[in-house]
Amino acid sequence: MAAPVLEVENLVKVYERRGQPPVRALDGVSFAVPRGEIFGLLGPNGAGKTTLLKVLATLLRPSSGTARIEGCDVTVRPLEARRRIAMVLQETAGELLLSVRDNLLTFARFHGVAAAAARRRAAEVMEKFQIAAEAERKVQDLSGGMRRRVQVAKMFLADTAVLFLDEFSTGMDPILKRAVMGFLREEAARGRTIVLTTQILSEAEELCADILILNRGRQAARGDLNTLKLLSAGVADVALTFAALPPGVEAAVAALAPLRSRLDGNTVELSLKAEEARVLEIVAGLARMGRVLRVEVGGASLEDVFVELLRGR
Numbered sequence: 676m677a678a679p680v681l682e683v684e685n686l687v688k689v690y691e692r693r694g695q696p697p698v699r700a701l702d703g704v705s706f707a708v709p710r711g712e713i714f715g716l717l718g719p720n721g722a723g724k725t726t727l728l729k730v731l732a733t734l735l736r737p738s739s740g741t742a743r744i745e746g747c748d749v750t751v752r753p754l755e756a757r758r759r760i761a762m763v764l765q766e767t768a769g770e771l772l773l774s775v776r777d778n779l780l781t782f783a784r785f786h787g788v789a790a791a792a793a794r795r796r797a798a799e800v801m802e803k804f805q806i807a808a809e810a811e812r813k814v815q816d817l818s819g820g821m822r823r824r825v826q827v828a829k830m831f832l833a834d835t836a837v838l839f840l841d842e843f844s845t846g847m848d849p850i851l852k853r854a855v856m857g858f859l860r861e862e863a864a865r866g867r868t869i870v871l872t873t874q875i876l877s878e879a880e881e882l883c884a885d886i887l888i889l890n891r892g893r894q895a896a897r898g899d900l901n902t903l904k905l906l907s908a909g910v911a912d913v914a915l916t917f918a919a920l921p922p923g924v925e926a927a928v929a930a931l932a933p934l935r936s937r938l939d940g941n942t943v944e945l946s947l948k949a950e951e952a953r954v955l956e957i958v959a960g961l962a963r964m965g966r967v968l969r970v971e972v973g974g975a976s977l978e979d980v981f982v983e984l985l986r987g988r
């Protein structure tokens with residue numbers, strides 16, 4: 676079998692700051708990603724996702740452990756590793772003083788794309804991302820969402836083996852986001868390997884073949900969606916729509932200590948970890964509180980899995 680494109684072994688990153696206690700942002704993370712796969716890194720704020728991507732992208736040195744991109748160790752051969760990757764950072768910047776077009780061209784040239792081809796691809800990509808009208812404007816003068824587009828557009832200018840995307844969809848409108856998800860799937864199908872972080876679980880659910888849930892710098896869970904769902908077996912999603920929201924229903928839901936709950940108009944949504952019979956009992960109990968127009972009971976979503984796996988850690 677071909678070696679994985681990305682190999683991470685026992686990676687540790689401790690941030691040391693004078694006068695402050697050290698922060699162990701990565702505490703022994705290991706995984707491998709084969710060519711052409713979309714790998715998802717999930718986890719709560721501060722879990723270590725950005726730190727991990729920065730180490731992989733050679734922007735930060737790990738305290739210990741190794742990471743290799745197509746066999747290139749990121750600490751031993753950082754420049755060679757760097758040439759194999761393209762990255763969208765969470766705190767997106769871009770070259771603020773350069774125009775949109777020059778941002779794209781500079782990136783393509785760094786990755787060895789010939790000048791004429793770079794110009795052609797830049798034009799195509801600007802079309803795709805609907806930023807052609809901004810081509811000559813400096814990135815610093817663009818709106819946040821437009822800057823994000825420029826940053827993500829760069830990913831498609833050179834055929835780097837690996838793409839790292841840290842919350843790529845932040846600030847993107849839903850239509851563009853849909854399109855970009857399609858572009859990412861196409862890139863993966865062409866053999867590029869993608870690692871992305873997201874807080875939007877439906878994104879991971881749709882895109883990622885394999886998901887690693889990080890918590891406090893360690894792996895909390897790992898697997899494809901089905902495996903993760905099995906790990907939190909027994910979680911059910913319930914939605915009840917009342918003709919009018921009965922008084923006391925909020926308190927009744929809270930008393931059930933659901934994994935999560937939400938009130939949306941006359942609809943009550945909750946996720947519960949309980950035996951099936953108990954779930955039905957609970958639904959029946961809530962339904963007695965008012966006139967019910969609609970009831971839905973479903974299996975766990977990735978969001979339930981996430982909450983369940985991280986609860987009490």
Ligand SMILES: Nc1ncnc2c1ncn2[C@@H]1O[C@H](COP(=O)(O)OP(=O)(O)OP(=O)(O)O)[C@@H](O)[C@H]1O
Nearest residue numbers: 690698700718719720721722723724725726727765
């Ligand atoms: N430059 C730094 N110096 C010191 N500590 C840092 C630094 N950057 C991150 N940290 C700490 O390392 C931990 C991991 O942070 P990181 O940014 O990797 O988390 P994250 O999973 O990306 O979170 P988010 O979902 O909020 O983006 C946090 O405790 C954070 O405070």
Ligand SMILES: [Mg+2]
Nearest residue numbers: 724725726765
């Ligand atoms: Mg982050």
